[in-house]
Amino acid sequence: MKTEKNIVLDYLRAYAIILLMTCHLANAQGHGYEERKQMMQAMRMSVRQNVIPVTNATYQEECGSCHFAYPPGLLPIASWQKMINNLADHFGENAELDDMTQRKLNEYVVNNAAEFSPYPLANRLINSLNHKLIPMRITEIPYIAHKHWKLPFKMVEDNPQVKSLSYCNQCHQGAEKGVYHRHDVLIPNYETLHHCDL
């Protein structure tokens, strides 16, 4: 009969074997220290992922020229529909597209909107909206606003490398990979700052 101690030992053994195999595999493929470090970093990044990164090439191209292409999982369906149907007046810019492209992008963003995101961050975004608001900005979502309210002007608006909270990727190093974890933040010109100091 297996005692609890035996079960724990079994787990430890299995874990040790996995660890050994991982090292062997990495070595067998001829990865040097730097490459392995990068692999480990990539693995850590994927663990921290909290929204699906952009996968649609048309979206990346059409919506990633003025700012980085926002992952659709950061806004609810209603917001995307309103935005995609009103691109001629897009925050003071004309971002209009031909009908075909607009329809394709509409389908992409709606199918990947926060409501369909597998990550808990999406629930936090939607719940903070309280079923009332249809935000036109991610930065308007109460959960997002709340996460950043302590950041002083000098680090955001008055920081020439940031300009506004809308440029998520300036601070969130993994923004394009769908990583918005507080441990992966580096504010330009304030690189030494730890998130606990904010």
Ligand code: HEC
């Ligand atoms: C011609 C330039 C331009 C193009 C093309 C463009 N945008 Fe924008 N977008 C802007 C500007 C300017 C802002 C406002 C940024 C600010 O306030 O600093 C903005 C803001 C946004 C925001 C709100 C960000 C926030 O503050 O939370 C979203 C979402 C967005 N755009 C999505 C899109 C999508 C989707 C497309 C493609 C269909 C697109 N944009 C194409 C210029 C553009």
Ligand code: HEC
């Ligand atoms: C000026 C730099 C800066 C910009 C720009 C910025 N953030 Fe952040 N963000 C931070 C910092 C710093 C924190 C950590 C706050 C804390 O720990 O209290 C944070 C926290 C977050 C969190 C919570 C993460 C966690 O682990 O709890 C999310 C989600 C987030 N940001 C999303 C965004 C999105 C989406 C955008 C763009 C629309 C954005 N941020 C723009 C600096 C920034």
